Amino acid sequence: MSFSSDVKLELIEQKNEPCCQKAEAYGLLLFSRSFSANSIEFLSEQESLVQKYNDYVVMATGKPAEIKKTPAGNHKLIVRNKEQRLKLLSYFGHDANEVSLRINLANLSDECCSRAFIRGAFLSCGTITDPEKEYHLEFTIPYKNLTKDFVRLCEELGFSPKTTIRQNNHIVYFKDSTNIEDLLTAMGATNASLSLMGIKMYKSVINNTNRRVNFDKANIKRSTDSAMIYIDAIRTIEKAKGLNSLPSDLKELAMLRLENPDMSQKELAASLSVPISLSAVNRRLKKLVEIADSIRTSSVKNR
Ligand SMILES: [Zn+2]
Incomplete structure (x- = not known):
């Protein structure tokens, strides 16, 4: 019925x-x-x-x-x-x-x-x-x-x-x-009203769960994407000048990033020989990207 x-x-x-x-x-x-x-x-x-x-x-x-x-x-x-x-x-x-x-x-x-x-x-x-x-x-x-x-x-x-x-x-x-x-x-129709409320509650739980899962997926993708950008930059430096050309703090971070592509920036920060803040890690990674960019630009100019 x-x-x-x-x-x-x-x-x-x-x-x-x-x-x-x-x-x-x-x-x-x-x-x-x-x-x-x-x-x-x-x-x-x-x-x-x-x-x-x-x-x-x-x-x-x-x-x-x-x-x-x-x-x-x-x-x-x-x-x-x-x-x-x-x-x-x-x-x-x-x-x-x-x-x-x-x-x-x-x-x-x-x-x-x-x-x-x-x-x-x-x-x-x-x-x-x-x-x-x-x-x-x-x-x-x-x-x-x-x-x-x-x-x-x-x-x-x-x-x-x-x-x-x-x-x-x-x-x-x-x-x-x-x-x-x-x-x-x-x-x-109290029973009908209650069953509607139950269905609504169930739907909202499902929706929240889906939203959570999508949010987590997006976050994982975002952090993997950004890890790839840094790894790419570090490889560029490695190929052009070798990592030894970097100051020691950048070199340590570059090697750690290369060896642990799955690590979050927070984990990277905590794994350095002298742990630093998340924003400091972020600054150093950006610095690596800048160095790689300048290598890329000069190689284009020299062509
Ligand atoms: Zn009446």
Whole structure:
């Protein structure tokens, strides 16, 4: 089963405070396939969710709706009777003459109810991508003004949704993992939120490890590269004048460098007969490069 279905199963099982019951029902119905005087329908692959929807139809109208299985194996709920549809609409403060579908805030008496409403909306039109692949949670909403109202409600609860349009639908989505975690928690999907946190923690450990390894590799390469420059310089001097031509402090360092190409400059500094500081080693190595450079330049001039 997908991560999204797991989250929905967890949400379906949430117990509501009495004040939140209507709010959750409202979210579920308002964001369903259709919610108007002409048509009230709901489609889901989850039978328990369609059953929950039907429970709310009974709560509001006293009668159940019709449920059937589609050829694709989904469960479809239809409120066939017009009287019943009008009763459902009026239960939530809507009527048959509305030009555009908006959120009737009278159904959300408290902040807990707003969270239950978002839970209902997610059950109806939401999906979440497996966080192992990507952080993405979205609501697909067919109406523009309903989308605007929904975004405002999310913002009032402290979330930062983004919107886009896809195939004539308005998409309200979240990409920020912390936002998604908080939204899951607000809706009551605590397990999903915890598992997202776990995945995030795991990813960050892996990332840090990779960063560390790359950093070490780069450092090794850098020090090998610089060792090669000095060794090259020392060989040039050796070939042109012999190392005996160098002052004794430079000669000792040159020989040590040649014999120990893997040694770091710090180790070189400590291995000299009279140990010196790292910066002193660095100065002496640079001096060797200067001598080699002048040999190279004069050999070019003499050609
Ligand atoms: Zn409530």
